[in-house]
Amino acid sequence: MARGRPGLSPALLGLLPLAFLAVFFAWPVGAIVRLGMDAAALDVLADPGTWRIVAFTLGQAAAATLVAVVAGLPVAFLLARVALPGMAVVRALVLVPFVLPTVVVGLAFRGLLGGGVLPIVLANAFFNVAVVARTVGGLWAHLDRRAEDAARSLGASRWRTFTAVTLPALTPALGSAAAVVFLFCATSFGVVLLLGGARFRTLETEIYLRTVELLDLSGASALSLVQVTAVVAVLVLGARARRRREAALKLRARVESARRPVGGEWWVVGAAYAVVALLVVPIASLVARSVDGGFAGYRALSGTGHAGSLSVTGWEAAANSLRTATDATVLALILGVSAAVALVSLRRARFIDALDTALMLPLGVSAVTVGFGYLITLDALPGDLRTSAALVPLAQALVVTPLVIRLVLPVLRSIDERLRQAAATLGAGPWRVWREVDLPLAGRSLLAAAGFGYVVALGEFGATSFLARPDTATLPVVIGRLVSRPGELNSQMAYAACTLLMVVTVAVALVVERLRAGELGEF
Amino acid sequence: GDDKPGDRTVVLVTHDSFAHDPAVFDRFTAETGIRVEVRKSGDAGALTNQLVLTKASPLGDVAFGVDTTFASRALDEGVFAEYRSPAAAEGPQRYVVDDSGRLTAVDVGDVCVNVDVAALESRGLPVPTGYADLADPKYKDLLVVEDPATSSPGLAFLLGTVASFRDGWVGYWEKLRANGVLVVSGWEEAYTQEFSGSSGQGPRPIVVSYASSPSAEIGEDGEPRTRALLDTCFRQVEYAGVLANAKNPEDAGKVVDLLLSPEFQRTVPEMMYVYPAREGVELPEAWAKAAPLPENPATLPAAEIQANRERWIEQWRAAVQG
Amino acid sequence: MLSVSGLTVRYGSVTAVSDVDLSIGDGEVLALLGPSGCGKSTLLRAVAGLEPAEGTVCWDGADLADVPVHRRGFGLVFQDGQLFPHRDVAGNVAFGLRMQGRKSPERVAELLTLVGLAGYESRRVTSLSGGEQQRVALARALAPRPRLLLLDEPLSALDRSMREQLAMDLATLLRAAGTTAMVVTHDHDEAFTLADRVAVMNAGRVNQTGDPAEVWRRPVDEETARFLGCTTFLPGRVANGVLTCEFGAIPLAAPDGAVHVGLRPTALRPAPAGVAGKVTGRVHRHDHVRLVVDAGRAVDAVAEVTNAPSVGDEVTLTLDETGVAIIGP
Amino acid sequence: MLSVSGLTVRYGSVTAVSDVDLSIGDGEVLALLGPSGCGKSTLLRAVAGLEPAEGTVCWDGADLADVPVHRRGFGLVFQDGQLFPHRDVAGNVAFGLRMQGRKSPERVAELLTLVGLAGYESRRVTSLSGGEQQRVALARALAPRPRLLLLDEPLSALDRSMREQLAMDLATLLRAAGTTAMVVTHDHDEAFTLADRVAVMNAGRVNQTGDPAEVWRRPVDEETARFLGCTTFLPGRVANGVLTCEFGAIPLAAPDGAVHVGLRPTALRPAPAGVAGKVTGRVHRHDHVRLVVDAGRAVDAVAEVTNAPSVGDEVTLTLDETGVAIIGP
Numbered sequence A: 001m002a003r004g005r006p007g008l009s010p011a012l013l014g015l016l017p018l019a020f021l022a023v024f025f026a027w028p029v030g031a032i033v034r035l036g037m038d039a040a041a042l043d044v045l046a047d048p049g050t051w052r053i054v055a056f057t058l059g060q061a062a063a064a065t066l067v068a069v070v071a072g073l074p075v076a077f078l079l080a081r082v083a084l085p086g087m088a089v090v091r092a093l094v095l096v097p098f099v100l101p102t103v104v105v106g107l108a109f110r111g112l113l114g115g116g117v118l119p120i121v122l123a124n125a126f127f128n129v130a131v132v133a134r135t136v137g138g139l140w141a142h143l144d145r146r147a148e149d150a151a152r153s154l155g156a157s158r159w160r161t162f163t164a165v166t167l168p169a170l171t172p173a174l175g176s177a178a179a180v181v182f183l184f185c186a187t188s189f190g191v192v193l194l195l196g197g198a199r200f201r202t203l204e205t206e207i208y209l210r211t212v213e214l215l216d217l218s219g220a221s222a223l224s225l226v227q228v229t230a231v232v233a234v235l236v237l238g239a240r241a242r243r244r245r246e247a248a249l250k251l252r253a254r255v256e257s258a259r260r261p262v263g264g265e266w267w268v269v270g271a272a273y274a275v276v277a278l279l280v281v282p283i284a285s286l287v288a289r290s291v292d293g294g295f296a297g298y299r300a301l302s303g304t305g306h307a308g309s310l311s312v313t314g315w316e317a318a319a320n321s322l323r324t325a326t327d328a329t330v331l332a333l334i335l336g337v338s339a340a341v342a343l344v345s346l347r348r349a350r351f352i353d354a355l356d357t358a359l360m361l362p363l364g365v366s367a368v369t370v371g372f373g374y375l376i377t378l379d380a381l382p383g384d385l386r387t388s389a390a391l392v393p394l395a396q397a398l399v400v401t402p403l404v405i406r407l408v409l410p411v412l413r414s415i416d417e418r419l420r421q422a423a424a425t426l427g428a429g430p431w432r433v434w435r436e437v438d439l440p441l442a443g444r445s446l447l448a449a450a451g452f453g454y455v456v457a458l459g460e461f462g463a464t465s466f467l468a469r470p471d472t473a474t475l476p477v478v479i480g481r482l483v484s485r486p487g488e489l490n491s492q493m494a495y496a497a498c499t500l501l502m503v504v505t506v507a508v509a510l511v512v513e514r515l516r517a518g519e520l521g522e523f
Numbered sequence B: 001g002d003d004k005p006g007d008r009t010v011v012l013v014t015h016d017s018f019a020h021d022p023a024v025f026d027r028f029t030a031e032t033g034i035r036v037e038v039r040k041s042g043d044a045g046a047l048t049n050q051l052v053l054t055k056a057s058p059l060g061d062v063a064f065g066v067d068t069t070f071a072s073r074a075l076d077e078g079v080f081a082e083y084r085s086p087a088a089a090e091g092p093q094r095y096v097v098d099d100s101g102r103l104t105a106v107d108v109g110d111v112c113v114n115v116d117v118a119a120l121e122s123r124g125l126p127v128p129t130g131y132a133d134l135a136d137p138k139y140k141d142l143l144v145v146e147d148p149a150t151s152s153p154g155l156a157f158l159l160g161t162v163a164s165f166r167d168g169w170v171g172y173w174e175k176l177r178a179n180g181v182l183v184v185s186g187w188e189e190a191y192t193q194e195f196s197g198s199s200g201q202g203p204r205p206i207v208v209s210y211a212s213s214p215s216a217e218i219g220e221d222g223e224p225r226t227r228a229l230l231d232t233c234f235r236q237v238e239y240a241g242v243l244a245n246a247k248n249p250e251d252a253g254k255v256v257d258l259l260l261s262p263e264f265q266r267t268v269p270e271m272m273y274v275y276p277a278r279e280g281v282e283l284p285e286a287w288a289k290a291a292p293l294p295e296n297p298a299t300l301p302a303a304e305i306q307a308n309r310e311r312w313i314e315q316w317r318a319a320v321q322g
Numbered sequence C, D: 001m002l003s004v005s006g007l008t009v010r011y012g013s014v015t016a017v018s019d020v021d022l023s024i025g026d027g028e029v030l031a032l033l034g035p036s037g038c039g040k041s042t043l044l045r046a047v048a049g050l051e052p053a054e055g056t057v058c059w060d061g062a063d064l065a066d067v068p069v070h071r072r073g074f075g076l077v078f079q080d081g082q083l084f085p086h087r088d089v090a091g092n093v094a095f096g097l098r099m100q101g102r103k104s105p106e107r108v109a110e111l112l113t114l115v116g117l118a119g120y121e122s123r124r125v126t127s128l129s130g131g132e133q134q135r136v137a138l139a140r141a142l143a144p145r146p147r148l149l150l151l152d153e154p155l156s157a158l159d160r161s162m163r164e165q166l167a168m169d170l171a172t173l174l175r176a177a178g179t180t181a182m183v184v185t186h187d188h189d190e191a192f193t194l195a196d197r198v199a200v201m202n203a204g205r206v207n208q209t210g211d212p213a214e215v216w217r218r219p220v221d222e223e224t225a226r227f228l229g230c231t232t233f234l235p236g237r238v239a240n241g242v243l244t245c246e247f248g249a250i251p252l253a254a255p256d257g258a259v260h261v262g263l264r265p266t267a268l269r270p271a272p273a274g275v276a277g278k279v280t281g282r283v284h285r286h287d288h289v290r291l292v293v294d295a296g297r298a299v300d301a302v303a304e305v306t307n308a309p310s311v312g313d314e315v316t317l318t319l320d321e322t323g324v325a326i327i328g329p
C-alpha cells in the first residue's frame, strides 16, 4: 500500500527543483555576474542610455504581453469552451509559432511589415499567443458554468459575466501566462535584433552585444543585474496580484463545459478564428518560401547544405531535436511537477511568493549569460559537463520547467482543499491524495504542459546553439546556420527545415491530444 | 570528456562557421593516432570571449577562428601558449600578429561589397568600382550594410573605410548616409532579405558581404549572378593556436600543423569560403571566376583595432544614425 | 404572471423535466415539492433560461424564448449557493445591484440584517459556515428585487428555528414586495408557511397543483400521497358527510360514494377504544412517539410522549382526521 | 471510544470552537445540534484532524495529535458533499475501499442500493441532483466501515420521506456495525431517530449533552431551550409531582420547588376551559395550525387543522405536557 511516511511531506519535493536551479542557474549566473562586477560596471548604471534601454525593454514587453493576452483570450475560449469539429487541429496549430527560430520569424516579419517598434511588438506577441491560449484555456475548460449562471440570473450580460465572474476565476492562469509571456518578450533577442536594428535596443540585445561583440563583461554584468532586478520586480508584483485572486473553484470535466457556441459567443469564436488566421500568415509565408524553387530544399534535407555548411544532415538534426527535446521534457516534467507540488503544499508559507518567483527566473535571464556562466563554473562538476552532450537537455529543461509550473499550478491551486481532505478522511495519505486527486484533476493541464514543454524544447535556440556540439545540432540550430550562409540551396533547405519543424510540432501536439483522451479519461 | 587516460584526443575549439572534410581528419588520425574532436559554438567574437573566460580551465587543447578583430584581445588575456609550427613559413607568416609565436594564420577572408549585376544592368547602371561610387547619387538608395555594432561583416566594412580614408572616414559615411545607405543589424537581413542577388530577391542590388559569396550564387548558365567589388575589401585573417593550460599541448601542436597542411588548406575554400593562408595551394576552378582574391585589400593592425573599436563604433553611430 | 407550457428538458437519454404546464399569478408563491432527483432544480433552471428546453416559458403572455437570462429579471438561488469566491459577502450581495448600475450599501446591509448576518459585509465567503453561505445566497438573490424569484431549497442548511424565522420573514417580504416566487422545498411546513399553492412533481412531471391544504387532503394519486406522508392505504366510503373505513369514521365534506383513503401516521392514535393491535415498533421523535402497530396489517401510528405504549403492548387505535387523505383526482 | 477535551479552534480573531469536552462511547451515536454558525462543522473537522486545534482528541485513550488524518480511520461526510468530480459514482463510493487495497463492486452496489441509487454506478457525479449527490457522499463515507463516522448534515438535501427512510436505515446500519458516530443535524426528529445522545452547541461551546428526551424536557438554559423550540418563558412551581404555572398544571416528576418553565407552541392548545386569550396570528402548517394568542402577553399555541380558531376569535388555552420544558442545570 502506498502510504506516505508522515515525515516525508510533499513539500520536500521542492528541494529537487531548487537544487537543480541552484546548480544550473544560480551558480553559473552568479559567477558570471560577479566576474564582471567592477568599477566600470557602475558607469553603465550611471549612463542614462541604460535606463532608456530598460524603459524600452519593459515597455515593448508589456505591449507585446498585452497584445498576446488580448489575442490569446478568444483562442483560449475556443479551445476550452467550444465543441466544434477541428478543435484538435487549432490546438496544434497555435503551438507552431513557438518552435520557429526567431531568426526565421524575424525575417518573415521583416518581409511582411518591415522593421520598427510595431513589428517587434507584433512578432513577440505572435510567438506567445499560444502561451495565453493554453494556460488560460487549461483552467477555463474546468470552470463550473454554474457560477456564470448565477451571475446571469442576477442580471449580468454575457460580457459582464465574463468580466465579473469568469475573468476573476481565470486570473491565476492569466497571471501565470502573462508572467511567462512578459519574460519571453523582455528577453526576446533575435526578433528585436532583426526588426529593431541598432535603433531599438533591449537589455537582452545589449547584453548579447557587449558579451559577444564588444567583449565588455563588466557592462554585460551590470546589465544582467539590471535585467534580473527588473524581472524580479515585475514578477513579484504579478505574483502578489495573482495570489489575491486565488480561490478554490468547483472544477468540472471539460466535456461538460464545452458545447456549441450560442448567441454572442459566435463573435468570440469569430475573433478566435481571426487570430488563428493572422497567426497563419507568417507561417504560410515560410512554407511558401520553402517551396519557392520547387522541392530542392526538401531534397537537400538529406544532405548537409551547400558545400557542407553543416556537420549533420537535416534528418539527423531532426532526430537530434526529437531526442534532446524528449530528455529535456522528461526532466522538466519531473522538476516542474515537484515544484508545483511543493508550491501547493506550502501555499500558506510566507516565502511562497519568493519561491514562486525564483522558479520563474530562468526565463528572465539572457541565454548568453547562462551559457557563459556554464563555461566558467561547470568544469568544477565531475566529468566536465561543459563539453558533454547532456548539457543541452539540461539547459533546455531550465527553460521548460518554469513553463510546466505555470501551466499546472493554476489548476492545482484552484482545487478545493476540502476535496483533498475528503480523500484523506477516506484513508489516503499525502502522496496518495496527490495521485488520486491532484494528478487526475490537473492531468489534462499536465499533458498540455508536457506537449507544450516538448515544443519549447524543440524550438529552443539561444542556449542550444551555444551548447550543442556540431554532431548534436538540432533543427533550429541548423536553420540558424543555414540562413547565415549565402547560397540558394542553403536558403531553400532552411525553409524546408522550418516546415519540417512545424510538421513535427503539429504531429506531437496531435499525439498528445490523443494520449490525453486515452490515459486520463475526459476530465 | 569521455576519453580514457592515454587516449590521444585533441579537442579543437572553434566557431560555428568551421567546416572540414572528415576524410582529411581521418587520414591524420590514421597517421598520428591522434583523434580530433571538434567543438563549435558562436561566432568569432563569442569564441574569443569563451576562450578568455575559460583560460584557466580551457574547453579544449587547440583553438581555431580568432580573427584579426579579436586577436589582440586574446593575446592580451594570455589565452594562447607559444607554438611555432614548421609550416608557418609556407605563407601564414605573412599575416603574423606579433612575434610571440602564439597565433598562426590559417586562412584569410575578405569582406567586400557585393553587387547584383543583372539588377544594376536593368537600371542602366554600370557596376560600381570602389568606395567612391557608393556615395555617387547615381547609386542612391541601392546600398545595404550591416551595423558594425551588431555584426562582424559590418564592423569589417567599417574598418575597411577607416583603413582607406583614415581621418576622412566619418565624412565618407556622412556621404553614404546622404546617399540613402540602409543599415540593418545583421548579415542575414542584409543579404537574404534586402539584397536582390540572393534567393530572397530583396530591393537593393548592393550589399556588404564576403568576397567568396558570389561562388554560392551560380545561375542556370553556370555563371555567378553577383560579383564582389575587389577594391572595397577588408581582409580578416583567422588564426589557430595551442591553448594555455591545454591538457595535451604536444598533440595540440600537431593539430595546428594539420590545419596548415596542404591537404587541409586545399579544402578551405570549398568548406569555409575563405582563402588558404598557405602559399601555392591550388584553388577550385569556380573560384577564379566567382571569387578572385582581391589584390590590395585594406588591413589594419590587430592592436589598432583593439584600441579603437569602441570609439569608432560610437563615432559611426553618431555619423550614420545620430 | 409566469406561465409554462409543455416544458421538457432532456439530458441525453434522461428526460429530467417532461411536458410540464404550470402558471403562477402575480405575487403568488408556488412551492415545488417532489422526491430527490425528480427534476425540480432542472425545472427552475429551464424557467430561468439556463437550460435549453422544449416548450414555452411566458411572462405576462410574452414568450421568453428569445430573452436572454440576464434580461428576464428572474432571480435564482442555487441549491448549492454558487457564491462568487472572489468577492466578499457584500460583493456577493451587491452583485445584482451593480448589474443594474446601482450601488446601495444600505440595501446590502438591510438584506444581511434580514438573514441574520449583519456586520458580515467584508467576510470572505469561503470562510462562512454552510448555513451562513446559504443565507448570503438568499440575500444576493433578493437584493435586486427580481420580478420572479426561483428558490432552490433556500433554507435547507439552516436549523429549525432559524428556518422557521426566515421562512416567515421571507413570506412577509415576498408578499410586501408583491414578488412572484417558485420555491423548491422538502420541508412540508415550509411549503405551508411560504406558499399560496403547491405543485408536486414526480419523475419529471407535475402530478398535482393546488391549495396546500387541499393537496394535503386530496392527493391525486397514491404516489403523490405517499410522497406527502401517507403510509397506509385502504378503501373507504363517504355517506352524508361522514367517511367510514376499517379504522373508524370521521366527518368529511365530500360527495357520497366509494373512496380511496390514505393514512399518515398521525391518522391513527392509541385511544381507549377502537381497532385492536399490537405494538411492534416504537421510535421516539422530538414531540411524539412513532409506533408501528400490527392491526391485521402493519400500520403506522403516533402517540403522545407521556403515555406512549411500549413494544409488545396491546393497543386500540382510533382515527384522527388530521392525518387522513382522500386519494383521487 | 472518542474523547475530546478542551478542544478550541480559532480562525484569526474568531473562536469557532471553544473549550469543548465531549465523549462518545463505542457504538454510540451522538447528534450535534446548534444554530447556524455555532461551530458544528468546525468541531467535526477538528476531530477528523483537518483543523489545527488546541486541546486533545483521544481514541480509546490514545492521543491522536500525531496521527495524520488518513490514519485515524474516521469517515467524514462534508456538508457540501465534496465528491470527486473526476470519478463516476462507483469510483467515488469505492474510493475508501481502494485506499485499503480492496476492490469490492458488491459493497459499492450494496451501499448504492441503501441510499436508493442502485444502478447509478457509472453516472458522472456532476450530473446528479443535489439530493443524489448527498446520498453518494453518504455511501462513500460508509463504504470503508470507518471506526468513527462524522456526518455533517448528511440528509439536509433530501425530501422528508426519503430523509426519514434513510435516517432509519442509517440508524440500523450504524447499530448493526457498532459504528460510533457524530451527526450534525438541524432536524430534531432526525436527532431522535439516529442518536443515543444529543449535544447542543452554541457560539462554539457545548451547552448540554444527554439523552435526547431528557435534553428536550430539561434544557440547561434559556438559550438552549429557545434553540430547542421554546418560545414562551415563565416561572412555575413543582409540588408533589405536579407543575403549576400561569397556564395550568401538569404532572411532572421533579423535586419540589420553584422552577423556570419554557413552553413550546405545542404546550398550549385551545380547549373548552383554561386561560382566556384572543387569536392575533394564524399560520397553517401541514398537520396543524400555529396560533399567536394574546393572553396577557403574546404566546404561541397550536390547534388541530379541523377545528382551528381564526384570527380575532376568543379562545381558552390549556397546558399540554408534550411541549413543556423545565429549564435549569
Ligand SMILES: Nc1ncnc2c1ncn2[C@@H]1O[C@H](COP(=O)(O)OP(=O)(O)OP(=O)(O)O)[C@@H](O)[C@H]1O
Residues within 6 Å of the ligand: C126, C127, C128, C129, C130, C131, C132, C157, D011, D014, D015, D016, D034, D035, D036, D037, D038, D039, D040, D041, D042, D043, D079
Ligand atoms: N476559515 C474560516 N475563517 C474564518 N472564520 C471561519 C472559517 N470557517 C468558519 N468560520 C466561522 O466559524 C464559525 C463556525 O463555523 P462552522 O462552519 O463550524 O459553523 P456550523 O455550526 O457548521 O454552521 P452551519 O450550521 O451554518 O453549517 C462561523 O461563524 C464561521 O463564519
Ligand SMILES: Nc1ncnc2c1ncn2[C@@H]1O[C@H](COP(=O)(O)OP(=O)(O)OP(=O)(O)O)[C@@H](O)[C@H]1O
Residues within 6 Å of the ligand: C011, C014, C015, C016, C034, C035, C036, C037, C038, C039, C040, C041, C042, C043, C079, D126, D127, D128, D129, D130, D131, D132, D157
Ligand atoms: N447534466 C445532467 N446530465 C444528466 N442527467 C442529469 C443532469 N442534471 C440532472 N440530471 C438528472 O436529472 C434528474 C433531475 O435532476 P434535478 O437536479 O432537477 O433533480 P431535483 O429534483 O432538483 O433533485 P434534488 O431534490 O435531489 O435536488 C436527476 O435524475 C439527475 O440525475
Ligand SMILES: Cc1ncc(C[n+]2csc(CCO)c2C)c(N)n1
Residues within 6 Å of the ligand: A098, A099, A102, A123, A124, A125, A127, A128, A184, A185, A188, A189, A191, A399, A456, A459, A460, A461, A462, A463
Ligand atoms: C518573444 C519571443 N521570442 C521567442 C519565443 C520563442 N521561444 C520559445 S521557448 C523560448 C525560450 C527559450 O528559448 C523562446 C524564446 C517566444 N516565445 N517569445
Ligand SMILES: [Mg+2]
Residues within 6 Å of the ligand: C040, C041, C042, C079, C152, D129, D130, D131
Ligand atoms: Mg435539486
Ligand SMILES: [Mg+2]
Residues within 6 Å of the ligand: C129, C130, C131, D040, D041, D042, D079, D152
Ligand atoms: Mg456547518
